[in-house]
Amino acid sequence: MIRTALRHHAPTELAEAVALLDTYAERAAVLGGGTMLVPRLTRGDVDLDHVIDLRRLGFGAATVTAGSVHVGARVTYAHLLAASAFPGAAQLLQRVAGGITGGPQIRCQGTICGSAAYANPSTEVPAALVALDATMHLHGPGGPRSIPAAAFFLDAYSVDLRRGELLTGVTVAARAAxxxxxxxxxxxxxxxxxxxxxxxxxxxxxxxxxxxxxxxxxxxxxxxxxxxxxxxxxxxxxxxxxxxxxxxxxxxxxxxxxxxxxxxxxxxxxxxxxxxxxxxxxxx
Ligand SMILES: Cc1cc2nc3c(=O)[nH]c(=O)nc-3n(C[C@H](O)[C@H](O)[C@H](O)COP(=O)(O)OP(=O)(O)OC[C@H]3O[C@@H](n4cnc5c(N)ncnc54)[C@H](O)[C@@H]3O)c2cc1C
CATH class of the missing domain: 3.30.390.50 (CO dehydrogenase flavoprotein, C-terminal domain)
Structure with missing residues (x-):
């Protein structure tokens, strides 16, 4: 049980989500699938007043275009596994998704972007994104910016997400490999x-x-x-x-x-x- 009062926000505009994150800063967190955040709140590992739920913002598609695959912030492991085989090296994301443990609960709720944003060293997504030279798409008070995965992962549980920013998706090249x-x-x-x-x-x-x-x-x-x-x-x-x-x-x-x-x-x-x-x- 989460023992502290939490205000749940489900904005319909990206600008609103960014404004909430900027305003409440360390008192707020993005809610992806919640597979890491909710247990941490339950255990009292993290103390927040606001959660910013992404569910009404879209970002739920994995889009395959010539030469690349874009994975939106709310794409889950199950979503990747249900999709047709990605072209080229991008298939690595599906291989990783296929080996995520924790059963359907985790694969249906957990997201690639949630794992990336949390940057737990014991997880697979950060290294897979670096291996694929992924581009991380961020959006904050200054607008959008994109950076390579290798620059995004700074240290254990530390990424280049600035105040008010969230991760909207990742793009990987589908080069032959x-x-x-x-x-x-x-x-x-x-x-x-x-x-x-x-x-x-x-x-x-x-x-x-x-x-x-x-x-x-x-x-x-x-x-x-x-x-x-x-x-x-x-x-x-x-x-x-x-x-x-x-x-x-x-x-x-x-x-x-x-x-x-x-x-x-x-x-x-x-x-x-x-x-x-x-x-x-x-x-x-
Ligand atoms: C039982 C279990 C088994 C697991 N097994 C494996 C495994 O075998 N291999 C493996 O690699 N991982 C494993 N995991 C970890 C799993 O991959 C992550 O829990 C999951 O991907 C996190 O995604 P989420 O959407 O649930 O993140 P959330 O819990 O919603 O969020 C995690 C953190 O990231 C932040 N966040 C989320 N989305 C965004 C965003 N778009 N922008 C900015 N910040 C964001 C949140 O504020 C929070 O701090 C396991 C987890 C569990 C609970």
């Missing part, structure tokens, strides 16, 4: 300990051009261009050398109840290699 995704978790229903999304050029040889983005390993996604590690034939070094190199790229690893940072650093190379192998296997 060989794609491999791997998620390490303790059990079928667990959140990930580490994820890796490998994106390779479509007709490349071996791992040439491979970029792998690691998630849940550090406070923000880690995007690794493998070029410096490949030999002239596009081959990887030994597993041990690659794992050592990956471990060196991590900086401060993420530590939570799922796994200590030392474990995450240790498994990062294995998770990265599994994603790379999948990218090759699935695209033979």
């Amino acid at each position: 060989r794609l491999g995704y791997y998620k390490l978790k303790l059990a079928e229903g667990s959140w990930p300990i580490a994820t890796a999304a490998a994106v390779l050029p479509p007709a490349g040889v071996g791992y040439t051009g491979a970029v792998v983005t690691l998630g849940a390993i550090s406070t923000r996604p880690i995007r690794l261009d493998l070029a410096p590690m490949l030999d002239d034939s596009g081959r990887l070094p030994s597993d041990a050398d690659l794992d050592d190199w990956v471990a060196e790229q991590i900086g401060e690893p993420w530590d939570d109840e799922l796994a200590p940072g030392s474990y995450r650093r240790m498994v990062a190379g294995v998770v990265l290699r599994r994603a790379l192998h999948r990218a090759l296997e699935e695209n033979r």
Whole structure:
């Protein structure tokens, strides 16, 4: 039960939502699917007076156009799974959606944008958006602005959302790619300990051009261009050398109840290699 009085706003205009967020600032929060916000309010982890519900503003469509996919702020994981297969690398969003745990309640309520805005390091969406070079669409008192996902995720639970701003959607390029995704978790229903999304050029040889983005390993996604590690034939070094190199790229690893940072650093190379192998296997 939420024990504090909360005023629920459901604006019909974006400008009204922005004005409410600007006026009430840290006393207000956007309500997406509520799968994170409502439990936090119930536990008393967050103290608010106002919630700004997006449900009457639209933003409920995933739109596929030539070369890109736009996902509105209210698009849920279930929505992505019910859509036709996205073209090219954009399919990564559907792969992520297919592995979200918590059952239909979470997949039908939880949104891509809610996960992005919350930026919990143990979730998959931030790294998937960085892997896809997503563009984040924001709207605030100064009007709209768009920034790359890599610049949006600042730290654990910290994103580049300014006072009065909300996330209206994300756009990902649907470029042709060989794609491999791997998620390490303790059990079928667990959140990930580490994820890796490998994106390779479509007709490349071996791992040439491979970029792998690691998630849940550090406070923000880690995007690794493998070029410096490949030999002239596009081959990887030994597993041990690659794992050592990956471990060196991590900086401060993420530590939570799922796994200590030392474990995450240790498994990062294995998770990265599994994603790379999948990218090759699935695209033979
Ligand atoms: C049981 C369970 C299992 C889960 N399993 C997984 C899993 O396997 N993998 C995984 O990656 N994640 C998992 N999650 C996390 C899940 O992905 C997120 O809870 C969900 O995507 C958050 O979206 P939401 O719309 O419900 O956000 P909300 O709870 O509505 O909001 C979350 C935060 O973001 C803010 N916010 C929301 N939308 C916007 C917006 N448009 N603009 C600005 N701020 C906004 C809110 O104010 C709030 O602070 C799980 C969650 C639960 C509860």
